[in-house]
Structure formats: structure tokens, C-alpha cells
Amino acid sequence: MKKTLLSAFAALAFFTGTAQQKQPLLSLIPEPQSVQTLQGQVFITPQMKYFTNGAGAEKAATLFNLFLKANYGYSLEKGTMQNSTLIFSEDEALPEEGYQLTAAKNKIVLQGRAAGLFYGVQTLEQMLPDAVKNRIAVPSVTIKDEPRFAYRGLMLDVGRYFYPVAYVKQFIDVMAHYKLNRFHWHLTEDQGWRIEIKKYPLLQSVASKRKETSKGHLREGKFDGKPYGGYYTQEEVKDIVQYAADRFITVVPEIEMPGHAQAALAAYPELGCTGGPYEVSTKWGVHKEVFCAGNDKVFTFLEDVLTEVLPLFPGKYVHIGGDECPKDRWKACPKCQARIKALGLKDEHELQSYFIQRMEKFLNSKGRKIIGWDEILEGGLAPDATVMSWRGEAGGIAAAQQKHDVIMTPNTYLYLDYLQGSSATEPLGIGGFLPLERVYSYEPYPASLSASEKQYIKGVQGNVWSEYIPDGKTADYFTYPRALALAEISWSPADKKNYSRFTGALPQRLAALQARGVSFRIPESPGEDVQVLADNGSVTADLTPAVAGAKVYYTTDGTIPSTGSALFTKALTISQPMTLKYVVVLADGRSSAVYTRTYIRKRYKNAQPVNAVNKGIRFNAYYRTFNQAKNTGGKADSTGILPTIDIRPFIAKVTFGVTYEGYVKVDTDGVYEFKTNSDDGSLLYIDDELVVDNDGEHAPTEKTGLIPLRTGMHKIRVQYFDAGGDQQLQVSFGLKGKQSVNLRNALFY
Structure with a gap:
């Protein structure tokens, strides 16, 4: 019987191998080893019959029938080799977990060993449209597949x-x-x-x-x-x-x-x-x-x-x-x-x-x-x-x-x-x-x-x-x-x-x-979290949801969106600085977290023409009382180089101020978010522009700032003071919405 099935498949491949045309994108995960799209479609209807040639093939057919019943309300009857147009064929010539799936000329043939047939059924299920009842259109295709790793x-x-x-x-x-x-x-x-x-x-x-x-x-x-x-x-x-x-x-x-x-x-x-x-x-x-x-x-x-x-x-x-x-x-x-x-x-x-x-x-x-x-x-x-x-x-x-x-x-x-x-x-x-x-x-x-x-x-x-x-x-x-x-x-x-x-x-x-019923994380809509508006220019905001059938609701005034907010229907043109917030709501009502896109109008800062190759950052420490970080300065009581921005060498002093100066290495063009979390005040400058203003006497407070930077070295200066009591200074940076960069690897002087 296997010989007959393989012969039938060979003929099927002969008639369809040269009749190729562009077909709709198959939404398959994981991507198969080889996908060859063919002309036309094969329709699964209640009248279709299936045939199997072994226990593994029968198991695969039963599995697929259960899927049809659960999703489309009907299952298929078993037929003979002659009157069946859905064939599940055990094929010992294929790898242990490999399979071959061909849909063409009004017939679907799935070949493989037991595990391969199982995986082929998973692929076939992903190929079927969601909402068609009695006439399910399967794209004509030949898929040859096996795993990369065991x-x-x-x-x-x-x-x-x-x-x-x-x-x-x-x-x-x-x-x-x-x-x-x-x-x-x-x-x-x-x-x-x-x-x-x-x-x-x-x-x-x-x-x-x-x-x-x-x-x-x-x-x-x-x-x-x-x-x-x-x-x-x-x-x-x-x-x-x-x-x-x-x-x-x-x-x-x-x-x-x-x-x-x-x-x-x-x-x-x-x-x-x-x-x-x-x-x-x-x-x-x-x-x-x-x-x-x-x-x-x-x-x-x-x-x-x-x-x-x-x-x-x-x-x-x-x-x-x-x-x-x-x-x-x-x-x-x-x-x-x-x-x-x-x-x-x-x-x-x-x-x-x-x-x-x-x-x-x-x-x-x-x-x-x-x-x-x-x-x-x-x-x-x-x-x-x-x-x-x-x-x-x-x-x-x-x-x-x-x-x-x-x-x-x-x-x-x-x-x-x-x-x-x-x-x-x-x-x-x-x-x-x-x-x-x-x-x-x-x-x-x-x-x-x-x-x-x-x-x-x-x-x-x-x-x-x-x-x-x-x-x-x-x-x-x-x-x-x-x-x-x-x-x-x-x-x-x-x-x-x-x-x-x-x-x-x-x-x-x-x-x-x-x-x-899987409660997966609802992803953000594709696109950058932060975009820079060029002078007198605009950008397009596409909030198309990453889940089919979901809806997106948004605000442009910084308020928290809900299902009563504006419904996204087409790409938005952004010509002014703003904070756009949106939620993705699934068909069952489950909602994502509130996601944010920030649009700023700033020019990119070009890298400094310096050759800073020594890792670390210079400091000047002042062992006296300050009431604001902007006032730190004068004659330094201690100077030197540290591997990163760190106040631990100075915390034995009751009050003090310290200034750090050097260069920060940026590996790619983009909008960077700098943060300071300090007790008391801190200021952070990039290329002499104030980016984070966290000044004043206060408990631990985090503040952030955004700045577009080109790849290369950029001047960094941080000023900090402690007026007594608790002491804290944490500095971090990274592309907006991405993981922070390890400062020890990014600071040079």
C-alpha cells in the first residue's frame, strides 16, 4: 500500500511542480524547512474522505478530525485509497520527526513517520482559515520539513x-x-x-x-x-x-x-x-x-x-x-x-x-x-x-x-x-x-x-x-x-x-x-517607542494590533486610554511633539497594559571628535555643604578616576558634592533615555545640554530625560550633592524602551 501511496504522490508532484504563483502569506510558526507555493487551493468539505495506511497515520487522522470537529463543527469519514482526497501516509524513508505535506489538484497528502505525521498535522491546522464552516480553503503548497535540533x-x-x-x-x-x-x-x-x-x-x-x-x-x-x-x-x-x-x-x-x-x-x-x-x-x-x-x-x-x-x-x-x-x-x-x-x-x-x-x-x-x-x-x-x-x-x-x-x-x-x-x-x-x-x-x-x-x-x-x-x-x-x-x-x-x-x-x-484560552502577553503594536520629529516634518504612527481581531484605543493628550477613547482605524500623522498612549483589546475583552509612544522634536547630537580609550570617568569631590547640585564646584578636595559613577568613596563625609566628567560611548543611532535616582540632588548633562534635572534636597527620586544621539563618543557630566542623611546616586542609560547599558563598559576618559 505504501508503494501505491508514494506513486500517487509522485504523480501529484509531477502535475503541480511547475504551476507556481504567488499565494497569500502562510502564518506558520515555526517556519518550515522548505515551502513551495503552488497554483490554486484544495477545499476541505464534509464530503471529503480520508485514508490511512498504518497506526501512526490513523492517529494523525484522528487528531485532525478532532480539530475539524472542534473548530468547524464536522469531521470526515474514512474512505478507500481510490475515493479519498486526504491521505495520511506512513513513510519510513523520511526522518524521525520530518514530514512532507502537499496540497494540490484537489488532494492533500501528508507523509511521515508517526512523530512527523503529528507535526505535519500541526502545520496543516495552522494553514486553515478561522471562520469558514463547510468549505475550508487550503492553499496549494508543498512543504518539506524536519527539525534543526533533536x-x-x-x-x-x-x-x-x-x-x-x-x-x-x-x-x-x-x-x-x-x-x-x-x-x-x-x-x-x-x-x-x-x-x-x-x-x-x-x-x-x-x-x-x-x-x-x-x-x-x-x-x-x-x-x-x-x-x-x-x-x-x-x-x-x-x-x-x-x-x-x-x-x-x-x-x-x-x-x-x-x-x-x-x-x-x-x-x-x-x-x-x-x-x-x-x-x-x-x-x-x-x-x-x-x-x-x-x-x-x-x-x-x-x-x-x-x-x-x-x-x-x-x-x-x-x-x-x-x-x-x-x-x-x-x-x-x-x-x-x-x-x-x-x-x-x-x-x-x-x-x-x-x-x-x-x-x-x-x-x-x-x-x-x-x-x-x-x-x-x-x-x-x-x-x-x-x-x-x-x-x-x-x-x-x-x-x-x-x-x-x-x-x-x-x-x-x-x-x-x-x-x-x-x-x-x-x-x-x-x-x-x-x-x-x-x-x-x-x-x-x-x-x-x-x-x-x-x-x-x-x-x-x-x-x-x-x-x-x-x-x-x-x-x-x-x-x-x-x-x-x-x-x-x-x-x-x-x-x-x-x-x-x-x-x-x-x-x-x-x-x-x-x-x-492562553493568557499570553499582548504585544505592543510594531513600531518604535520613541521617534524624533525633524524640523517641520512629520512621522506616521501605525498602531495595527499584533493579534488578529484585536482593537486599539488611543489618546494623544497623555491620559490613560480606555475602550471609550479614540479607536485606531488608520495610520496617524504626527507632526507635533506628543505622548501617545494606547491599549490593545482582544475580542474576548482582555486588555494589554498601557503602552506609550513618545514623539520629540530634537536634533540628533553628533559624536564628539575625541579618541577616549581609557575606561572609567574622572571625578572632583568637594567636602563641604551644598544646597543644590548646580552649585557643586570650586577647589576640589579630592580628584581621581573611578570605573563608574559611584558615590561610595565619599559617603563617610557628612555632607559633600561630587562632579563626574568623561565620555559615554553610544553604539547605535537612536533616542536615549538617561536616568538618575538620587538622594539628594543630581544633574546630568550630555554634550553640555541638561538632560536630567533631579536637583534639590529630597528623598530618593528618579528622573529621566531623552536625547537623540549619533553613534560614537558623547561628553557626559553628572553633578551630585548630599546635604546629610541618606545618600544615593544611581545613573543609567539605554535606548528608550530597551535594556540599560552597563555603564562600566560605556564610560571613557
Whole structure:
């Protein structure tokens, strides 16, 4: 039968291969390896019949029929090879996850192995229009596709906050639709143990619960006073693992060791270096309480735990953590020090390596392999370990050079708990700044690796850490649409990546996520946050929403917009300086944050003709009393050079003033936002123009200013005074709406 199907497809390709014409843009994410548009369309109607030639093909057909029923109200009947015009064909000649989809001459043929057919169905679903009922027009096309990387992962941290089974399944559903195939399930943490272990019941009754939770930012030291807990039974775990497997996703469990273990220690304090007492942590961060590496009972406990965990997860990988393990307790622990001496280890880092290698040997004996965060490199890498590189790419590069497999997940690109926009408009978060475009720009193969070393980069993963993500809706907000960029990084060929094409496909894909009930972050309308008006000139403001079917409401007088404000219907002409504010409202009524565009009339400042090559900035300090920053000056009591703008060398003085002068390096033309946060007053000048006026005696106050700058060196001067009491000066700058530049790398004299 396969031969007949392949012969039929060959004839189909022959008749359509030369009949090409431009077709409407396909809104596909991730972008396939090859897309050839053909003439015409194929219509799916209730009268169409489908045919399959194997179990994998039948599964794909059933899946597609369920999609049709849910979205269009009908499903297709099965026919014969002769009377069917929708063919699902198992084809062992194609790669494991590859597929070929052809729609032409009134027939749709999908070929692949089981996983490839599944992914082909996802692509076919994305090709179908939204609102047609009985006559669904499929563009004529030939798509040949397979993934770039075998490991395409997304991690969900359920240790800090527990997510119900229904949400985990929805998370998996969306992953599968975008062809992600590894669900990394972070199950244990200082703040909670989330998986049932029958041999150790206190993990359920004690370790899964905390008395309260940090409220607001950790630095605020506030707590909500409410008990919190939850865990997954082994039956629930089996259910989720099978649910994922049905969607060609392998679940990678993470059982943290030797650090991030305080919840387990609260249940079994004898496993810690001090013997406790311990409590399940109520605050985020890195904690000193870790498993005792000198106590054999710890290894018995972990082996017992893994003995129950392994049958639940049939995949070859088990993640053992290995990150953020402070050595304080080990340094003071007689058992740990005795083990270091007995084994002839150099230090506590080698003790951690011993810990990891001992657990690896156990897992290898069970036919499994370990993955660990890049700290497992410290003290020597376990022989067969896979390294998950999170602290930038350095760990991944080092592991690949040692011929170890690597999963790239650098926090600088793929930590999806980082903020996506300004902290003024985003939900409470851990910090950082990781907009969609930066995620999309990531290239998993480091340029420093040779071709032979790059073969050890097995894939890429995004991480959703949950310290500030208490529920599923918030998890959706932080995860999407950035996980769609991750999908394209991990699946699409490098030469197919194109951010403009990707954002062009987003409106339809986000509308589909909306229909699934996914509470993604509603993106800003495409365009610059700040624009400069030329003399007597104007610019166009296009507020077209980034979600199909959404509406945009705006104001131009600085007030907060609502659905009662002006409705955007066509591009606006901006000829005067103004602050334009807008909201994007979805068809279901959900609204974005208030987004702002600023239009200013200023001339760009050209770079200074200087050759400043020394890093740092000059200062003049005045140890006397001032009442305004503008008055700082006179004969300096101290002069010198600092690596950055810093008042710490002077805070021993009761009152003082200081002036900093040098050059700031600008890497690209644009409108730059400068900020000072000071107590007391500060002034900031660029090329002798006052940009930030934060003068006067006051408590910590932040003020900002905008200035258009050309690439190159620009003169910077900051004046500050402290009249007594608290002292503070923070200076930052960056392109408006973008991440701040590290001043240490930008200041010269």
C-alpha cells in the first residue's frame, strides 16, 4: 500500500511542480524547512474522505478530525485509497520527526513517520482559515520539513508554585502544537517538594507545604501569612507523562541535588549537615541548607527516591540539578571534611563533583543518563553527563570542548521569567529585560566552537522559573509569545529565521492561542517607542494590533486610554511633539497594559571628535555643604578616576558634592533615555545640554530625560550633592524602551 501511496504522490508532484504563483502569506510558526507555493487551493468539505495506511497515520487522522470537529463543527469519514482526497501516509524513508505535506489538484497528502505525521498535522491546522464552516480553503503548497535540533525544550518550575494537572496539560498542548518535544518538569525546590514518594511520606505531609510565601519583591521582606502547598500523586504523574507521550513530548523530571533541598531537609533533617531543625523555605533565593555530601544516608535517600521516580518517566534523561549549591555547610561539616580527606579531594567543589558522579553511576546502572545545570562542570564533569548551560554560554562551550552533550539555555536569551517590557507596566517579576526580539535573535551554536564541537549542541530550552509566577495565567503571560520564538530557534533552519516574517505570522498565531484560552502577553503594536520629529516634518504612527481581531484605543493628550477613547482605524500623522498612549483589546475583552509612544522634536547630537580609550570617568569631590547640585564646584578636595559613577568613596563625609566628567560611548543611532535616582540632588548633562534635572534636597527620586544621539563618543557630566542623611546616586542609560547599558563598559576618559 505504501508503494501505491508514494506513486500517487509522485504523480501529484509531477502535475503541480511547475504551476507556481504567488499565494497569500502562510502564518506558520515555526517556519518550515522548505515551502513551495503552488497554483490554486484544495477545499476541505464534509464530503471529503480520508485514508490511512498504518497506526501512526490513523492517529494523525484522528487528531485532525478532532480539530475539524472542534473548530468547524464536522469531521470526515474514512474512505478507500481510490475515493479519498486526504491521505495520511506512513513513510519510513523520511526522518524521525520530518514530514512532507502537499496540497494540490484537489488532494492533500501528508507523509511521515508517526512523530512527523503529528507535526505535519500541526502545520496543516495552522494553514486553515478561522471562520469558514463547510468549505475550508487550503492553499496549494508543498512543504518539506524536519527539525534543526533533536532537543526542543521548555521548563516549568512547579517547586516555587504548584500548578494543577489541568494547567500542566494545557502547557503541554501548546508546546506540542509548536513542535517543542521536551517538557522539563522542575519538581523539587527549597520552597516545596512536588512529587509523591511512597517510601518517604513526610515529603508529602511536610516538604510539600510552607507556612507562608514571600510577598512582593524579596528585598521588601514581606510575607502573605497564608499556608501554601501541593504535590502530584504518582498516578497524576503517570497520567501527565502519558498525555505528553501521546503528543510526542518526553518529560524530563528534575530532582534537585545537592542544593535547593531545604524542603526535603524540613521533612528529614538528618540529611542535612547540621541536623536542623529546618523549615520549608518561605522566601526565594539561594540557601545554605543543602544535602550533606559526607552522609551515606543522603545517597540512600536519593537512590530510593529515584527508584520510585524512574518507572514514572520512561525517557532516558533525569535532571539532577547541581546548581547554586553553597559550600558553607560542607566547609564546617565534620562528615563532609572527613569524606574530602578520605577521597583525597582538593576542595568542596571536587566534593560536589563526587556527589554528582556517584548519583550518575546509580542512574547509569538503571539505564538512564543525567542532565545537570552548568555548575556540574565545577570540580570535574561526570563522565556521561549532559550539561544545561544557563549562566550564559560559557558552560556549554566548555562542555562541548570536552565532548559532552549540551543543551543551550542561557539566561541572557531564554529565561522566560525575565520582564518583557518596562517594569512600570509589567507584572511583578524577578527583573531582567528579555523582549521577544532578543529571544528570537538567539543562535544556539556559539561561534567559538569548531564544526566538530558544534555536534555536541543537542538542543535548546526556555525556562519558566516561578518565583513571581503564582498561577497559570501569569505563567502564560511570561511564556508566550516568547516560547513561539523559542520554537522557531529550535526547529527552523538558521537561514529561514527572519524576525519580520515571524512577527507577520504572530497575529494569526496569537489569535489561535486566545481561542485556546492562553493568557499570553499582548504585544505592543510594531513600531518604535520613541521617534524624533525633524524640523517641520512629520512621522506616521501605525498602531495595527499584533493579534488578529484585536482593537486599539488611543489618546494623544497623555491620559490613560480606555475602550471609550479614540479607536485606531488608520495610520496617524504626527507632526507635533506628543505622548501617545494606547491599549490593545482582544475580542474576548482582555486588555494589554498601557503602552506609550513618545514623539520629540530634537536634533540628533553628533559624536564628539575625541579618541577616549581609557575606561572609567574622572571625578572632583568637594567636602563641604551644598544646597543644590548646580552649585557643586570650586577647589576640589579630592580628584581621581573611578570605573563608574559611584558615590561610595565619599559617603563617610557628612555632607559633600561630587562632579563626574568623561565620555559615554553610544553604539547605535537612536533616542536615549538617561536616568538618575538620587538622594539628594543630581544633574546630568550630555554634550553640555541638561538632560536630567533631579536637583534639590529630597528623598530618593528618579528622573529621566531623552536625547537623540549619533553613534560614537558623547561628553557626559553628572553633578551630585548630599546635604546629610541618606545618600544615593544611581545613573543609567539605554535606548528608550530597551535594556540599560552597563555603564562600566560605556564610560571613557
